[in-house]
Amino acid sequence: MSATTEPVPGRPARVRGPAQDVAGLGIGRAFGFVAPALLLIGAFLVFPALWTIYIGITNYRLTGVEAVSPSIVGLSNYTRALNDALFHNALWLTLLFVLGSAIIGQNFLGFALAWTMRRARPVVRRTVEALVLLAWILPSTVVAYLWIAFFDRDTGTLNSILGTQGTAWLIEYPMACLIIFNTWRGTAFSMMLYSSALQAVPPSQLESARMVGASGWQTLRDVVFPHIRGHVLTNTLLISLWTANDFSPFLLTKGGPNHESETVPVYIYNVALQGGELGYSSAISFLLLIANLLVALLYLRLLRRRS
Amino acid sequence: MAGIDIEGLATVYPNGVRAVDGLDLHVADGEFFALLGPSGCGKTTLLRTIAGLENASEGTVRIDVADVTRMEPGKRGVAMVFQDYALFPHMTVSENITYPLKVRRVAAATRTATAGRTSSELSLQGLLERRPGQLSGGQQQRVALARAIASEGKVLLLDEPLSNLDARLRLEARTFLKKLQRDLGITTVFVTHDQAEALALADRIAVMQNGRLRQLGSPREVFARPANTFVANFIGSTPMNLLDGAVAAVSDGGSVSVANGSLPAATGSVPAGAEVTVGVRPEYLTLSDGDVNGPSLRGEVVVAENLGTSSLVSVDCGGTLIGVTVPEESEPAPGTSVVLTAPEQRVLLYDRESGELLAKQPAAVG
Amino acid sequence: MTPAYVVRRIGFYVLICAITLFFAIPMLWIASAPFDSSPGLGVRWPDWTLDNVRKTLSHPYALHSMVNSLIICVTTAAAVTAFAALASYALSRVRLPGRDALLYGLLLLSSVVTGTAAMVPIFVMMFQLGLIDSRFGVALVMTGGLLPAAIFILKDFVDAVPKSYEESARVFGASTGQILRDVVLPVARPGLATIMVWAFVNSWGNFLVPFLLIRSIELQPGAVLLQTFTDEGGSANLTVIPVFSLLFSIPVVVLYLLVNSRYGFRFHGGIKS
Numbered sequence: 012m013s014a015t016t017e018p019v020p021g022r023p024a025r026v027r028g029p030a031q032d033v034a035g036l037g038i039g040r041a042f043g044f045v046a047p048a049l050l051l052i053g054a055f056l057v058f059p060a061l062w063t064i065y066i067g068i069t070n071y072r073l074t075g076v077e078a079v080s081p082s083i084v085g086l087s088n089y090t091r092a093l094n095d096a097l098f099h100n101a102l103w104l105t106l107l108f109v110l111g112s113a114i115i116g117q118n119f120l121g122f123a124l125a126w127t128m129r130r131a132r133p134v135v136r137r138t139v140e141a142l143v144l145l146a147w148i149l150p151s152t153v154v155a156y157l158w159i160a161f162f163d164r165d166t167g168t169l170n171s172i173l174g175t176q177g178t179a180w181l182i183e184y185p186m187a188c189l190i191i192f193n194t195w196r197g198t199a200f201s202m203m204l205y206s207s208a209l210q211a212v213p214p215s216q217l218e219s220a221r222m223v224g225a226s227g228w229q230t231l232r233d234v235v236f237p238h239i240r241g242h243v244l245t246n247t248l249l250i251s252l253w254t255a256n257d258f259s260p261f262l263l264t265k266g267g268p269n270h271e272s273e274t275v276p277v278y279i280y281n282v283a284l285q286g287g288e289l290g291y292s293s294a295i296s297f298l299l300l301i302a303n304l305l306v307a308l309l310y311l312r313l314l315r316r317r318s
Numbered sequence: 319m320a321g322i323d324i325e326g327l328a329t330v331y332p333n334g335v336r337a338v339d340g341l342d343l344h345v346a347d348g349e350f351f352a353l354l355g356p357s358g359c360g361k362t363t364l365l366r367t368i369a370g371l372e373n374a375s376e377g378t379v380r381i382d383v384a385d386v387t388r389m390e391p392g393k394r395g396v397a398m399v400f401q402d403y404a405l406f407p408h409m410t411v412s413e414n415i416t417y418p419l420k421v422r423r424v425a426a427a428t429r430t431a432t433a434g435r436t437s438s439e440l441s442l443q444g445l446l447e448r449r450p451g452q453l454s455g456g457q458q459q460r461v462a463l464a465r466a467i468a469s470e471g472k473v474l475l476l477d478e479p480l481s482n483l484d485a486r487l488r489l490e491a492r493t494f495l496k497k498l499q500r501d502l503g504i505t506t507v508f509v510t511h512d513q514a515e516a517l518a519l520a521d522r523i524a525v526m527q528n529g530r531l532r533q534l535g536s537p538r539e540v541f542a543r544p545a546n547t548f549v550a551n552f553i554g555s556t557p558m559n560l561l562d563g564a565v566a567a568v569s570d571g572g573s574v575s576v577a578n579g580s581l582p583a584a585t586g587s588v589p590a591g592a593e594v595t596v597g598v599r600p601e602y603l604t605l606s607d608g609d610v611n612g613p614s615l616r617g618e619v620v621v622a623e624n625l626g627t628s629s630l631v632s633v634d635c636g637g638t639l640i641g642v643t644v645p646e647e648s649e650p651a652p653g654t655s656v657v658l659t660a661p662e663q664r665v666l667l668y669d670r671e672s673g674e675l676l677a678k679q680p681a682a683v684g
Numbered sequence: 685m686t687p688a689y690v691v692r693r694i695g696f697y698v699l700i701c702a703i704t705l706f707f708a709i710p711m712l713w714i715a716s717a718p719f720d721s722s723p724g725l726g727v728r729w730p731d732w733t734l735d736n737v738r739k740t741l742s743h744p745y746a747l748h749s750m751v752n753s754l755i756i757c758v759t760t761a762a763a764v765t766a767f768a769a770l771a772s773y774a775l776s777r778v779r780l781p782g783r784d785a786l787l788y789g790l791l792l793l794s795s796v797v798t799g800t801a802a803m804v805p806i807f808v809m810m811f812q813l814g815l816i817d818s819r820f821g822v823a824l825v826m827t828g829g830l831l832p833a834a835i836f837i838l839k840d841f842v843d844a845v846p847k848s849y850e851e852s853a854r855v856f857g858a859s860t861g862q863i864l865r866d867v868v869l870p871v872a873r874p875g876l877a878t879i880m881v882w883a884f885v886n887s888w889g890n891f892l893v894p895f896l897l898i899r900s901i902e903l904q905p906g907a908v909l910l911q912t913f914t915d916e917g918g919s920a921n922l923t924v925i926p927v928f929s930l931l932f933s934i935p936v937v938v939l940y941l942l943v944n945s946r947y948g949f950r951f952h953g954g955i956k957s
Binding site: 161249304 | 696699700703704706707708709710711712713714717724725726727763767768770771773774775777778779780781786788790791792793795796797798799800801802803804805806807808809824825827828829831832835847850851854859860863864868885888889891892896906907908910911925926929932933936937940
Binding site: 332369370371390391392393396397398400401402404406407408417418420421422465469 | 779846848849851852853854855856857858859862866867870871873
């Protein structure tokens with residue numbers, strides 16, 4: 012027995028020896044590796060998130076006296092939000108936007124694409140998937156112009172197709188346009204997620220369903236859906252979160268006409284940088300953060316239960 | 319060249335599991351040594367502790383007399399082949415083989431010479447510029463061996479060296495490996511869960527269970543006289559018959575009563591009437607259709623399974639199924655009445671409670 | 685072939701055509717308008733000309749903004765890749781105390797603190813730090829925003845690399861530095877390339893951060909400048925916008941195709957922020 016080992020019975024003895032990790036990095040250097048990333052995340056994500064709480068209880072403004080010496084106003088920004096008709100309007104529009112474009116649009120279209128492309132010929136499959144992915148990866152500013160052109164009152168493609176020259180879609184039906192736009196923009200994610208989920212459905216089960224003569228709908232309901240239920244939930248939560256925080260409506264309509272398409276992110280921008288009311292917009296930002304946190308916690312719970 | 323001395327070694331994981339639990343072991347210089355056991359028995363942890371990839375919690379490891387227990391893996395003078403070979407995918411075969419030398423800043427000319435020499439030793443000529451992804455499983459294994467040999471360690475450690483090869487290739491690689499070890503004469507410790515592999519390759523085998531040593535001995539000893547029922551069960555391609563019995567007679571022609579009859583046995587110091595577990599390998603039982611002199615069992619053939627050059631016949635002896643191996647084309651038809659017997663020294667007696675071998679004779683088994 | 689089968693097949697193809705058209709038609713504009721002699725917002729077979737390209741390239745800020753985009757995105761992609769690589773390696777291989785809590789926190793942060801929810805404090809913070817109108821400041825904010833997800837994706841990647849690579853190098857006596865340089869870095873290259881492209885594409889398309897933090901037109905990246913192209917009358921400058929849109933999209937598409945062909949497009953949950 013060497014003198015260096017004096018094991019404590021029943022507990023792992025802490026002994027000096029080669030570093031425990033595979034490359035011999037050691038705890039000290041490992042912390043050094045993690046530190047720069049944590050510093051940046053701390054400075055540009057954690058700190059702003061916490062600071063939102065503080066700014067939200069002040070009357071801080073972009074310009075004027077309150078810009079130099081803001082004072083604490085307690086919860087009055089929050090009580091103001093309770094009675095702010097424009098904020099209520101923004102909440103309602105965001106709900107419509109999430110429901111229409113994410114929960115219904117992207118979800119259903121994404122699943123339909125994943126389901127039909129499964130058996131399509133490779134050429135068809137590759138072409139369709141490339142188009143859907145292209146809609147997803149193009150820069151948002153470019154995509155905004157594509158849709159402004161598509162919806163244009165005078166020469167827009169939509170009016171040419173429908174023969175409704177003179178209809179200003181973005182002004183007359185702004186929310187419907189945004190919902191269609193965002194469905195187009197974000198379906199790729201759902202399509203890919205459902206494609207990989209469908210690959211995990213055992214082919215033998217699909218074949219057994221066919222052997223007993225189940226219809227397509229019955230197969231979906233009884234064989235496929237039980238396998239992908241978890242994916243449907245996680246997908247819905249993620250795309251809802253992203254859609255609720257999406258700033259691209261601003262690029263199409265800037266919230267107009269007359270606040271008719273002013274979702275919460277656009278409202279925050281308009282209040283903060285057009286109206287200059289940084290305190291009040293921070294209070295609303297904080298509410299958005301809380302909503303995000305709730306959805307994210309739910310998402311992580313589901314992930315954990317699945318694994 | 320060097321031996322390995324292990325004293326009171328224990329490796330405890332942070333979760334409190336004692337993967338290796340107080341082990342003493344000596345591997346002689348130039349020996350081909352097997353660590354054998356079911357998965358989770360601690361054999362791989364033991365190998366990794368010798369290599370320094372796991373920290374010993376208690377005890378010491380000595381390689382060539384020097385205490386290496388607290389030493390960095392790279393300073394211990396060991397070479398290791400991993401189960402998945404761990405060939406670097408971005409390096410050519412030649413770069414892989416000479417990487418241990420490059421680490422030690424050996425001159426490029428020497429490295430090229432080593433690559434040439436080692437690759438011819440392992441029949442890898444012509445593959446030096448390929449990448450591991452372009453090689454067959456057998457070639458990859460030989461590259462991993464070549465790399466380990468090129469590193470000029472005093473001790474070679476192999477973790478499941480043959481498990482990633484398909485069945486046909488495995489036999490070929492086994493022969494190759496044994497010859498290579500003989501030629502190099504390097505002290506080699508290998509881990510395997512395959513008893514046939516251990517029996518075929520090793521000079522000595524350590525059978526492990528739950529982090530402890532259950533038997534240490536030559537392949538012949540371990541096969542013929544398992545030290546306990548665990549080893550008896552684990553070793554042998556057809557499992558040993560382990561039957562409840564009692565010592566019937568202790569004089570010169572000792573015997574044990576088993577099932578509906580009895581078998582001859584060297585009872586040694588076990589008293590008459592003692593309840594024991596009787597172990598007898600199917601290979602050592604003989605089957606006849608007439609009467610035999612001395613203790614025997616009577617039964618009826620249930621099924622016969624063809625094993626190639628032999629058959630495993632299951633005989634029902636008053637409700638107890640006993641396996642017997644018979645030469646090919648001599649298996650009796652199901653339903654035949656038969657008589658079983660075995661030579662006295664092939665019938666082993668184990669303690670019913672502890673499962674340890676009783677009457678440890680005639681050969682003294684460590 | 686039963687009639688029902690035929691009807692179903694026809695329905696299937698009609699559906700596929702409809703979906704294809706839905707995704708393709710809005711994109712036609714960017715293919716036709718840049719090369720039309722009198723570009724408008726409508727889609728038509730162009731009266732071919734390269735005049736618009738010439739005019740766009742001679743626009744005082746167009747190429748400038750591309751350079752700004754490049755500066756911001758290369759900085760961001762390099763910083764994200766370097767810091768995420770270090771952090772994910774340590775988190776994957778070393779049992780750091782509090783590692784699980786840290787990973788959970790990162791996963792939460794990456795989805796909770798979005799650009800839109802944090803735009804006010806980020807604006808105020810950068811304003812007080814004097815980093816308004818700084819391309820470096822924009823890159824810093826983007827790096828902070830992309831890092832949690834990048835660490836996650838890379839950690840998954842490192843987790844999948846067998847530890848025996850490092851262990852065998854270690855048994856042969858390689859130092860930690862040698863292991864990282866000779867073994868880990870080359871083996872992790874596909875993962876690093878994917879993350880770098882991912883960070884580049886994400887920051888290339890990011891509109892909000894530079895829109896908030898950059899005021900002067902000569903420092904604006906393409907994503908923001910594209911919004912401000914107007915002609916003398918104040919309406920959208922349709923000579924420049926289509927060509928610029930096309931040029932601005934090319935790097936993203938090329939990088940995507942590159943990653944797709946070299947490493948295959950692997951699906952990472954939440955890859956897009």
